[in-house]
Amino acid sequence: MNGARVRVLLVDDQPLLLQGFAMILSVEDDLEVVGQVGDGAQAVEAVARLRPDVVLMDVQMPVLDGVEATRRIIADHPDVRVVVLTTFDRDDYLFDALEAGASGFLLKNADPDDLVQAVRAAADGHALLAPEVTMRVITRMTGAGPSEGEGEERGIPLPMLTGREREVLEQVARGMSNGEIARAFFVTEATVKTHVSNVLAKLGVRDRVQAVIAAYEAGLVSPRPLSRDRA
Missing domain, CATH: 3.40.50.2300 (Response regulator)
Structure with missing residues (x-):
């Protein structure tokens, strides 16, 4: 702000x-x-x-x-x-x-x-959305998620993303915060925030929830229970 x-x-x-x-x-x-x-x-x-x-x-x-x-x-x-x-x-x-x-x-x-x-x-x-809620959204909106490689067939523009942007999107889909992603990649939170903004813009979505759904639809990550310690 x-x-x-x-x-x-x-x-x-x-x-x-x-x-x-x-x-x-x-x-x-x-x-x-x-x-x-x-x-x-x-x-x-x-x-x-x-x-x-x-x-x-x-x-x-x-x-x-x-x-x-x-x-x-x-x-x-x-x-x-x-x-x-x-x-x-x-x-x-x-x-x-x-x-x-x-x-x-x-x-x-x-x-x-x-x-x-x-x-x-x-x-x-x-x-x-807490990770558990995210999984409910993904299951509802993607039908439990497609297999690897279906993203291109369904028109999800993940190939437009850079390698690092794909990595950041994958971590977002796992429920990680910007701070956690920054520590995992040894970069600043500002850098992660820029990557997330670029991902949203390239996917044409308005927030992280929709970006996560796109990641699952594209097969970038597969639906699976997330650990309870991230609640």
Whole structure:
């Protein structure tokens, strides 16, 4: 965000939760809560008026639910990042939200520090999925993933990537953070961030989740259970 404060819009039909989220985020020097609204229709209007960087979006709300609100917001403001919050770890919420354009999925019982980091990560253009959730997304969207070599047949433009970009994409698909990739390759996080940005641009995707799906569809990595210690 180039040093600017991250502008956050909170969307939830429970006032106590709105107040709680606002208190958690407002004490952070780099975050600014610019609005709080109680349904998806208000969220669509508020995004147009307030131009937040990140929206924390509830799913089940009156008037307009969070998934449809996310779809409308992303269609009109593709630079806005939406992180979906829900009480339930349900696959239909997860997939519907991601397909609507959400950049992440967070449970409401997450630690306050996780909420803060989720906002920062979304503002920096990162997707917010734990490795276990990533595997569920991949299984759903790729049908458990094709075998090696199917990428070219299905039109996935991985041959456009440099050798290092392919290596970085593979590590991203394994659930590694930029810092972990930097340590593995003995380079700076800034260098890794540049590689990730180049990968997203070349694949024509908007975030790391879609890049991971492309990697699995292309056979760059094969679906397999990820270790529990990365949860």
